[in-house]
Amino acid sequence: MTDLIIAIALCVAVAIAYAVAALIQARFAHLTVLELVRVPVLWVAIGLNGLGAALHVTSLNFGPLSLIQPLGVLTLVIAVPLAAITARRRATRLELTGTVYTVIGLAGLAMLITTGGKPDTLTTPELIGLIVATVVLVTVLGLLGRRPNASTLWEAVAGGLAFSVCSALCQTVVVTVDEAGAGALLRPITIFAMISIGTFAVVATILTQRSYRNGLSAPLAVTNLVNPASATIIGVALLGESIATTNFQIALAVICALLSGYGVAQLARARDVAATVPAAAPAPREDVPTNA
Template sequence: MTDLIIAIALCVAVAIAYATAALIQARHAHLTVRELAGVPALWAALGLNGLGAALHVTSLGFGPLSLIQPLGVLTLVIAVPLAALMARRRVSRLELSGVTSTVLGLTGLTVIISTASGTQTLASAELIGLLVATAALITVLALLGRRPGASTLWEAVAGGAGYSVCSALCQTVVVTVGTAGATALLRPITILAILAIGVFAVTATVLTQRSYRNGLGAPLAVTNLVNPASATTIGLVFLGERLGTTPVEVIAAAGCALLSGFGVAQLARARNVSPVAAPPTPATPREDLRMCA
């Protein structure tokens, strides 16, 4: 029970760090990667992402990957109201409906689709296979997102997948070092895993940054849905975890998935209908004379 409390507390801290970083990234999402390098605020966002990642890795020592990852939905709960607060407006009904539906759906999935932990590390062949498959998937999704007029959600999906793989690799490194000692860091497969963590972390950050260019809510919701879904898949396929569900629970899980999808759709609608304050137009000389008359 103590480990569970620590894991949840760490996940809350991770969510606060990631939510704050997402808000900073969203404000500069229209810039290119080269332009972003000269923005001090972005480096602060990267620092917050690094802090969140460090806390996330720490939390993996207190709970399984399939439990830790779904708690990332707390980022959405914090980020959307905080974005409204910074814009000096109230959270809209669509935003509230979208966040509520997404959180309830993902929470239901977390409760229903429980897993029993098996092995906690990736074997060498599994790790290499995961890296190749993830690189191919992210490349395809990124290319789809770069098409003219394409939805930014393609990049959000790619970012979520990249982050989940980083988590799986981090868990492998942490558990391996904890079991075999610091000498495990010198193994070629461990070095490969650490390098892959860096590459996928940077790639996921850039892709999520781009996904925010038309609004924060829907891409952030998609990233938070894809992240645990990918983590659960990795846990089932590679880490020896297994589903503990009945047919009734599977049906309930499908309903929760639909509810989460509805939430994302609501957030996308909120982005499309949210009013944008027009800049004040300067008064003409004639209008000035009328006001003085």
Template structure:
């Protein structure tokens, strides 16, 4: 089995796990984080998130960040039929259209990005710059979302960025571990990177959980758009990854991205649609 096939299979498995966890978290979105720590099923969701993260880390050893992160949008597609089943209703026409657009757009992006190369690692300098910029942006978005009457999508966007940074840091650890062996884990820069991963993972969990307080659709859509977009930018700016070698490929990538974004937008609005037979 090729590395690409392994990467896609792992990403699908991760998306299913994350979708289940998101549905559990959304059902408890009205509770504060302190209250949630006393709810056993919330810890089940966190265990699923950890399992999904572990598989995600494994996938980073088989493919570039700019390929893996766009596939994360599948979480939104998978969550739609799961949510419909849990509510004992049928999938709506808008949901079907959204899923179709998202899948078509992602399929095109995957084929284009698949040739972007192997996984790469951040240097110490790149790590410092990325963490400084990411911390600033996450804090600004998070504080904006905490204002009275503010939209939950601000915190969803902050959570998506935090997840993307986690992925970039995890890829760095995985790649360097493969190149240097277990001794790499004792290096000061590695310990610092692992601590940064933990900090961003906790921040992302809290921010996304808060974003679900008014419902799942729009926050999950925003998180799953910001995450791959941020990861792709990190891959291009810091890791030397490429989306395409020619203007035609880049144009196709933009068009596929627009189709996927349209699908995500439709899925975010799906609560307004009437149920239809599928």
């Protein structure tokens, strides 16, 4: 029981760290990369993301993945109302309903589509192929997001994909070192994997940062959906894992996916509505005469 309480507490801490980091990033999403590195508070966001990742790994020592993964949606639950509070306004009905549908869908997917089996590692051809494919996909998605008037969700998808590949590469490095010892870190393929992890982590951070420039909720929801979904695909396709589901569970998973999609659409609508609401006209100054 104590381990369960610790696992839940760690998950809440992870969600708070990620949510606060996302809020900080959203404030500066309009800046270029060169401008961002000169913003001290942005390094706080990067530190919070690192802290969240470390706490997430730690939480797996106290609770099963089937519990930890669904609690990841707490990031969205915390971030949406927190964004409204920092903007000194109430969360809109679209934001609330979008959050509810997205969280229910994501939690359902996380509980239904769980992978099982002994942790495996990527072979050298699989690792190289995965990195090359990820570079191509992330580049294409990133370029789609940079088109004039393009949806920022393209970059959110790219960021979620890059984060999930980081996880797969981290698993390969950790398991390899655990089985072969620290000497495995000097292998060329391991060095290549570690360089790729660092590169994808930076790219994912930049892409998610840019995806927040027109609003936080919808891109954050998309990233939270793409990350575990693509990680599951990688696990099944390359790491020898299997999806522990029946036909009934698969049907429920489809329903949950639709709920998540509807929730993201609601959050996107909330962002678009907020962007089109005209600002209130300023009150006339007392020293400026007005017409009778």
